Amino acid sequence: MAGAYKTPGVYIVEKNAFPNSVVEVATAVPAFVGYTKIADNKGTSLHEKPWRITSLSEFKNYFGEEPDDKFEIAEKADKEHADFKSGEKEYVLKRPNGKADTKRYYLYRAMQLFFQNGGGPCYIVSIGTYSDQGVERKPLEKGIDMLLKEQEPTMVVIPDAVALEEGDCIGVQQYSLKHCGYQMKNRFAILDIHNGFKERSDNDPVAAFRGDLGTNFLNYSAAYYPWLNTSIVQTTDLGFSSFVDVSKVSELLLAEAGGENAPQDLKDILAQVGKADRDPKAKTYLSDDELHKILFSVCPTYSKMLLAIKNKLNLLPPAAAMAGVYTMVDNARGVWKAPANVSLASVISPAVNITHDEQEDLNVTTAGKSINAIRSFIGEGTLVWGARTLDGNSLDWRYINVRRTMIMLEESLRLATKAYVFEPNVSSTWVTVKSMASNFLTSIWKRGGLAGASPEDAFSVSCGLGETMTAEDILEGYMRVTILVALSRPAEFIEITFQQQMQKS
Structure with a gap:
C-alpha cells in the first residue's frame, strides 16, 4: 500500500487478526x-x-x-385372526375393496x-x-x-x-x-x-x-x-365414520341386544344410526356424537369394534x-x-x-x-x-452418532471454507484455514464431541507445501487440507468382572 500514497499524512490500515469462525450446521432437520x-x-x-x-x-x-380410514366388517375366515366377537360369531375388520391393513x-x-x-x-x-x-x-x-x-x-x-x-x-x-x-x-x-x-x-x-x-x-x-x-389415536377420535357400512354396525348391535326383543329405546337409537336425513325437530333426534357416546357405553360389541380399529391405526x-x-x-x-x-x-x-x-x-x-x-x-x-x-x-x-457427527463436521467446515475459494494459495491463507478449523474442532472437543484428554489428542489439522500439497498441486489450483479427528464411540458392551479374593480380616 505504501506505493499508493501520494500526499503526506497519516494513513490507517486495518488488518484482520482472527480467522473466520465456523458456524455449526443443523444436525436434526x-x-x-x-x-x-x-x-x-x-x-x-x-x-x-x-x-x-x-x-x-x-x-x-x-x-x-x-386420511379417512374406513373399515368393512366381515366374518372371520379359517386362518384369519378375529378382531372382535359378537354372539357366537367372530369378525374381522378389513380395508375396503379387499385392501390389506398396511395399504394406508x-x-x-x-x-x-x-x-x-x-x-x-x-x-x-x-x-x-x-x-x-x-x-x-x-x-x-x-x-x-x-x-x-x-x-x-x-x-x-x-x-x-x-x-x-x-x-x-x-x-x-x-x-x-x-x-x-x-x-x-x-x-x-x-x-x-x-x-x-x-x-x-x-x-x-x-x-x-x-x-x-x-x-x-x-x-x-x-x-x-x-x-x-x-x-x-384415541377411541374418542373414532365413530360411525370409521365404518364403510354403518347399517351392518346397527344390525350387529341390534342382534347383540336381543333382536326384536331388544329394549324399544335402544331400537329407536339404532334406527338413527347412519341416517343422514334425521329430523332435528324429532323428539328422538340425537347427534352422531351423542349416538356414539351412548352406544359405546351400553353396547360391548361397539366398543370392541372401535378398540380393534384403534389398535390397527395405532400400529x-x-x-x-x-x-x-x-x-x-x-x-x-x-x-x-x-x-x-x-x-x-x-x-x-x-x-x-x-x-x-x-x-x-x-x-x-x-x-x-x-x-x-x-x-x-x-x-x-x-x-x-x-x-x-x-x-x-x-x-x-x-x-x-459417528456417521452423523462426521456429516456435521464436514458440512460445517465445507461451508466455512468457501470463503477462501480463489484466495491466494500461499502460507498466510493456509495458516488462516488451519486456525479456523482448529478453533472449531476445539469447541467441539470441549463439548464432548471428540475423544481425547487434550485437543492434540482429539484432532489435528494439516495444510501446507510439502505437508499436504506438492508444487504441482498449487500450480493446478488445489489447496489440500487434512483433518484427523478422534470421534467418540458409545460404550455398547459394558463388561464387569467379578472374582473372589481371600479373606483379609
Whole structure:
C-alpha cells in the first residue's frame, strides 16, 4: 500500500487478526416424503415442493389432517385372526375393496409421532393427496429428487414406503440411500422394515429386508425393528365414520341386544344410526356424537369394534419416532451422543417382544446389516436399544452418532471454507484455514464431541507445501487440507468382572 500514497499524512490500515469462525450446521432437520390431505399455502400449491414447518399445527394448516380410514366388517375366515366377537360369531375388520391393513397412508400419524418424541423443524414433500389409487413408488422417488436442491435437511424419512409391496418398498429405500450417500453425502436415511409388525418366525421380515436391500451406501442409514403399538389415536377420535357400512354396525348391535326383543329405546337409537336425513325437530333426534357416546357405553360389541380399529391405526412404523429421538438427543446432548437407551413417547409397546438372545442376530450378523432393536423393559417402558448403522461390520461407520457427527463436521467446515475459494494459495491463507478449523474442532472437543484428554489428542489439522500439497498441486489450483479427528464411540458392551479374593480380616 505504501506505493499508493501520494500526499503526506497519516494513513490507517486495518488488518484482520482472527480467522473466520465456523458456524455449526443443523444436525436434526428431517425431510418427510409422502401423501397428504391437501398441499396448499393460501392458494399456492405445495405439491412436490419441499416446505419447512416447525410444528404439527403448521402441518395441519398446509397439508391437512388424517386420511379417512374406513373399515368393512366381515366374518372371520379359517386362518384369519378375529378382531372382535359378537354372539357366537367372530369378525374381522378389513380395508375396503379387499385392501390389506398396511395399504394406508402413514405420513400424518408419523408426523404426530415425530413431534411427540421431540421433533422440531422439518421439511414436508407432499407427492399427492389421499385417493383410491393408494401409495405408488414413482411419486415417492420423485419426492426424494425434490430434496436435491435443498441444503438444510439432514435426514430422510419415508413413512408411506411400507404401504407398497415389499419389492417396491425396498426400491424406494434403495433410492433414498443413493440420495443420501451418493448424491448429497450430507444426510442420513432412517428406514422402516416392511411388515415389521410380524414375528421373525412369520416369513422373517428382517431376513427379507437384509436380503433385498443390497450393499450400497449402508453407512448413511439405520433401520429399526419392530413396529410400535402407539397411543396416537384415541377411541374418542373414532365413530360411525370409521365404518364403510354403518347399517351392518346397527344390525350387529341390534342382534347383540336381543333382536326384536331388544329394549324399544335402544331400537329407536339404532334406527338413527347412519341416517343422514334425521329430523332435528324429532323428539328422538340425537347427534352422531351423542349416538356414539351412548352406544359405546351400553353396547360391548361397539366398543370392541372401535378398540380393534384403534389398535390397527395405532400400529405404526418407527422411523418417524426415531427422527424425533435424533432431534431431541441432538438438542439435549449433541449429535455425537448415540440416539439409544432413550424411551419413546406415545408408545405402549413394541409390536413384537424381543429377548436378549433374539437381539444378538439383529445387532451382529455376518452380513453386517445391523438392525436396531426397540425393546420393552419392566419399569422403564419402551426403549431404543441399538445405535448401529446398517454398515454394522465397519469399524469406521458402525455407529449412527459417528456417521452423523462426521456429516456435521464436514458440512460445517465445507461451508466455512468457501470463503477462501480463489484466495491466494500461499502460507498466510493456509495458516488462516488451519486456525479456523482448529478453533472449531476445539469447541467441539470441549463439548464432548471428540475423544481425547487434550485437543492434540482429539484432532489435528494439516495444510501446507510439502505437508499436504506438492508444487504441482498449487500450480493446478488445489489447496489440500487434512483433518484427523478422534470421534467418540458409545460404550455398547459394558463388561464387569467379578472374582473372589481371600479373606483379609
